[in-house]
Amino acid sequence: MTKVTNIVVAGLGGQGVLKGTDILADVALRAGYDVKKSEIKGMSQRGGSVTGEVRFGKHVFSPMVSAGEADYLLVFEPTQVDPHRYMLRPSGVLITPDNVPTDQLPNKKTLNVALLGALSAHLPMAEAQWLAALRAGFAETFFEGNHKAFLIGRLGQEAEARSPGL
């Protein structure tokens, strides 16, 4: 079986976790991969922890990421890092608001998109596919802000990857 990429997105209700997961899954679909996205709704809507999972590759079976097998863990809220760390594989990449220059964001609500930008620097999908998914996933009026936030996240992560010793 060819490699499947596993991504877990975690945060609290109202932080745009599910929206972020939607965009991520849409990008993978646009790039031609088999994609599965899993989320648990219900009680989590009342301010509790919210987790979304995306798996993509040539062929994906289970919609759920197994504990210790996430390649990427995207966490929107610092308190949610520890409860979700067990999902990450030992060599996996953790992306948190610390990876994004949050003070440069157009507004706080674009944090989820900035984190997707940071994630995008690690994934094979083209920038144009990300932008198409952002355009489709939000109302047109939000595109400019989201575009900016996405690039801030993406470029920041690329710079980090280039700088030695990090």
Add this chain to the structure above:
Amino acid sequence: MNEPNRLLLSGDEAIALAARHAGVALGAGYPGTPSTEILEHFSELGGHAQWSPNEKVALEVTIGAAFGGARALCTMKHVGLNVASDPLFTAAYTGVTGALIVVSADDPGMASSQNEQDNRRYAVAAGVPMLEPSDSQEAYDFMFAAIEMSERWKIPVLFRVTTRVCHSYTVVQPRAANGAPRPPSFERDIRGRVMIPAYARPAHRRLRQKLTELQEWNETSPLNHIVEGGASLGIITSGISFMHVREAAPEARVLKLGFTHPLPMKKIAQFAKGVARCVAIEEGDPYLVEAIRATGIPVEGKADMYRFGELDVPRVRRILNNDLSPEPAKPPGKPPQLCDACQYRIVFESLRKQDCIVAGDIGCYTLGVLQPFEAIDSCVCMGASLGVGLGLRHVLPPDQARRVVSVIGDSTFVHSGISGLVEMVYNPPPNGHVLIILDNSTTAMTGHQEHPGTGRTLEHEPTGKVVLENLARSLGIRRVHVVEPRAATGEFERLLKDCLESNELAVIIARRPCILIAKQLKQYEEARCECDAPQPASVPAA
């Protein structure tokens, strides 16, 4: 791989899309996680969808539609089928003229439910065929198959899905619609549809005959398939478990069952004979294992510890390895809670302060059981707050009985609290009783669906409205109070105290729209005023 019509759909959305493509004339149900989105999506796609007061009524409405020759879809969560089981069992006898698909969305692991019952048992108990898709593509494809089956054998079909199938998004390629439905038309069939004992006895025999034929058909049905693999390990599985199996044991030969009642026993026997070790992998109850073993076919099941909760890839690996060691505990996430500005906070604070014994019910407000309130003492099923509270009042010593209160939400009250209210009037406890209806003008927990008490349809259009206080008064209850719970006024608490001390029957309707949808509700109300909608003739006389 870039087919233009690849859609990423949840299982719920795929069911709705197939229903639309297959010409389903009417969808009815009651909201319940993880089934709610099916009818919402069906409506968005232009289908005729309605929320019923409860699942029993929804199933009866769709039975009527199917008697009239239409293709009908009824949706509910697993516990909803308990409510709808009465019509289901006899609809299996009567059969249908059009098509009737009953979706049961089970919740193994209880992401948002009060139990994890396995509704595959209902297919056996009621004697209806059952299909179990394992992803959104199958959810889409199996809907067409279910409709064809329902029309061919004139029988309701149980369409059993689970949380991970309902709420996982997977790729779907839609197909051309199957044969157009016949236009609905009434055909009299008194012996077929009037289940007096004389007509029901032959109907039961007809049902068993249909099931025999269905089982025979299932032996070669394309809804089951074999994934080739080595002969050392064979796995029999269905639903979402199939996906976990393919990943946990890619080398295994797999019999993937899509049509799981009545089971294709010859096919299963042949499969089992061809492998050295045969294991049934299934979530929840040992349904497959028991049925297969009962026919004398040796098959391994799972250890009892895996009966609880959902399966996933690591758990399937453990089952196959006979690993009985304790499973690693998942770190707890942040638990849900009542919204900061929720009006029910005031209610639960008051209940706590007065040391009430609270028979609770199902909804957001069940969160009143958690800190800081811890003000709910029981929660059994939809509507149970009334009966449980009354039962407590009847037997407890007076000093305790006087503190018993039933608490129920508006949607839950309409669902199955009304009969409990009738019980309260008919068999009043010696010291009266107090019912609090938390009326936030919506079905909040499942994502803000309408119900008969809101006076708006599934599509938020004005319609007949059941006015809760009028209904309570019409039953002869003298103390019926409508109050908006507000912080710092003490008004609610005083009212509660008065009612408790009155030793009479009392209904307190604590009314304020859910803050999460206050804006939308205002828009709906304005729309209602503008169009000045004529009231339907069938407005309840409450």
